[in-house]
Amino acid sequence: MESELFDVIVIGAGLAGLTAATRCQQAGLKVGLLEQLNRVGGLCGTYQREGYEFVIGCNEFGSSLEREMVALGVDIKFKAPNTRFTFESKSYQFPLKPLALAGMLKHTFDIQRFLKACKQPENSARSLDEIVSQTVKNRTLAQLILSFAYPSAITPARLSVAKFLEMFSKELNYDYQNSRIPIGGPQHLADQIAARFTAIGGQLWLERRVEAVEYAEGIHNVATSNGNYRAKQLISSEARQDRFPDGAVEGLSLNTLHLALKKSFPYPQGMHTLAYFPPDITGWMSQMDQGQLPDAFGFHLFCSDLPPKDEYYSVNLYCTAPRHMEDMAPAAQQQMESFILNHIERLLPGVNDAILYKTFITPADFYQQHHLKSLVTPYIVEHNMTKPDSYDSERAIYYIGNSLYPPGEHACGAVLCASQAATRLIETQAS
Template identity: 35%
Template sequence: MTEGTAMPERHLSADVIIIGAGLAGLTAAISLQQQGKRVLVLECRESAGGLCGTTRIGKYEFTLACNDFGSGIERVMAQLGVSVTFRRRATRFHCGRESYTLPPTGTTLINMLRHSPDAGRLLRALRRPSTDDRYEYLGPLLEASVRSQPFADYLSIAAYAFGSAPDRYPLQQFRQTFSKELDYGYDRTTIPLGGPQALINAMTKRLAELGGELVLGTRVHSRATSDGLKIAHTDRDTYRARHLITSEGRLKDYPPETSPSLAAGMLRLATHSDVVFPEHIHTLGHFPDGAAHWLYQLETGKMPKAFGFHVVPCTSPGVRDHRTFNVYFLCPRGMSEPSADIIHGIQDYIFERLSSMLPSLTDKVLLQHFVSPGQFAEAHGLSTELVAAVAPPTFSKPEIYDEESDLYHVGNTVGPPGQHAGAAVRCGLQAAEAVIMAASRKTGDPA
């Protein structure tokens, strides 16, 4: 077949092949199917969703890793026709003697009023155009603006959620996470009814309803281009399409000094069903004094005696004869397998704090299971590094389309600002739109 000759439709696997069935890949697939493109999604794992899923230990089911989302995802799923119900839940962190809830409660507003001089200095600094160039990272800005330790610790939760110390958390990330323009909605978190797995199930169902195809357990070992078509070679078959979207990151386009964030470890807990968790709260966190210090210790590879963690329920009360919870914490840099002594220290510290945060929990534990970053990667083929690439503040993520390879990319290493589920979903929408625009230019049809 000569260059430029059209491939007969019967030889095409699809109009678009998408490699990877995570949030971004599934979002792109559904959007393309809605717009009349035939899509084939290839996923190397035996389940879709990436970190959004579940796992089992005996009879106990746990959320895999992804827990809650910014409220912007509700609007995207409605746009895609994905039938899933969301419910708004709050996040609460205990910072020393103070507690802060988002969206703010009366107690949170009182605490913020108590620190109004600090809040005023911080807001004035954030409004100045020169602030990002002067400080670049959140840590120096907090040092210059905030005098109250609990309030500084509360603001440092953004760095903790990013998997870094405040001194390594780019100030622009702080702005973008709560940007109204980007519509991520992380000021009002939401969870799918039934958990992240219910969201993924609804997305794969919607894809099938629209005529898209999802093939699990199929690893693409090589790609090629022939006669203007994209070819994906797997152990099962060879697939051809006019366009190809991959979830492979564009890390090759990042500066040499780029590195991943800290990795998370977790403690999975199964308890009796009558354990009481605060109503309307989905994420409950403990943040000891001096967040900048203990987060810095983690960055330098040391496990601090006091450290932050957060606990989220995996199952709702009354669903079965037990409840399950995930407790997340950051591991020291480079420590994928902590020693037995460090593991015991982490567990003892968490249970000591949980005894005051959730008094009904600690005496009703049926199972506790420690999961290191290395164990998680081995079991699920996924990383618990919260951010794949922490780039310098002046660096902007690469575009979704790579002209050199003529490939489209999705995931948090490309596309819109942010390093979270909200950015991944927006990236999927943008990738779909880019493919539609490219197809319209080739055919001459309006986009």
């Protein structure tokens, strides 16, 4: 007997897949969503480790994500967090307070020179590092600007001005400067999108790894580890390295240090993310990019906003891993962990005495644990390249996620890609 025919099958229930599936279901299509793991969310989730609950990957989003959740009718609340970047001689809190903004006035000439240079078309291929070194005289301001390359895990020496500007594009409107964290944590966010999808009639299957897809006579036959599915249209969350030019390079992978802290230890009030940047950001990020372990490197951490526990709260700390050292030798791991535990005191004085549990997760451990890559930027997009389009006409498949158009590697990019692909698919169905 032939299996049920869906209008759309979506492969992967990460944020992108959940968004695309819910959009299509909302438009009246009959949608099935297949996920290989035993939970939804992909990189947006939590897990238990030796009795402690930790965030897996993403946790803080541009406010465009909140707008998308409202449009999808998802029942989730967000709060606006504060972030602090600590440099050698100065800290900045975001969103910037009026006093800090006033303090920036003394750098007006540097800022104007930098922005003017960024806007000149002949500079678009040049690196952020080059433009900053030529236009910004104040060292702390220069480090502050360069630190905006760090969240993409790309050294400022490789990040083109064109790609840097895209992060702040008004058209894409990710609005990372007004960031949001979901109340209840990232897994709750993903679970709530899934709840909305199924409440409006969508069908979700977990533990279904898609192993093969065949397209014949206008129907996609999808073979999974646990049954076959048929659909008129297919949306897939799989990354498209094959659509990038030969030699395209991944961003740097992230190491995670999970910390469970005694509940009595006070996390700075009103703060979410705390980042530490030693001097010469381009220097240490480029060393990482070249596969070397620098003596000093930056990291950031956040207090996971999960439902309260009796004895502890959990903190995730991320730092980039040197290229090709994703499966790091114990000595290198130890070196990174010691550096972090020495320097974390600058962000959280006294924290070392409050650690109940800690564990260092390399990108290789991350893959083994979650079956996902610990990558923010799947492939570095060169200045003269547009990311591959979602629709692959040869395979008749819409691909979604942060390896595809539109620009932007963070979760909001993946979600916008999914939303745009779903809209195109819905329009095609209607015509």
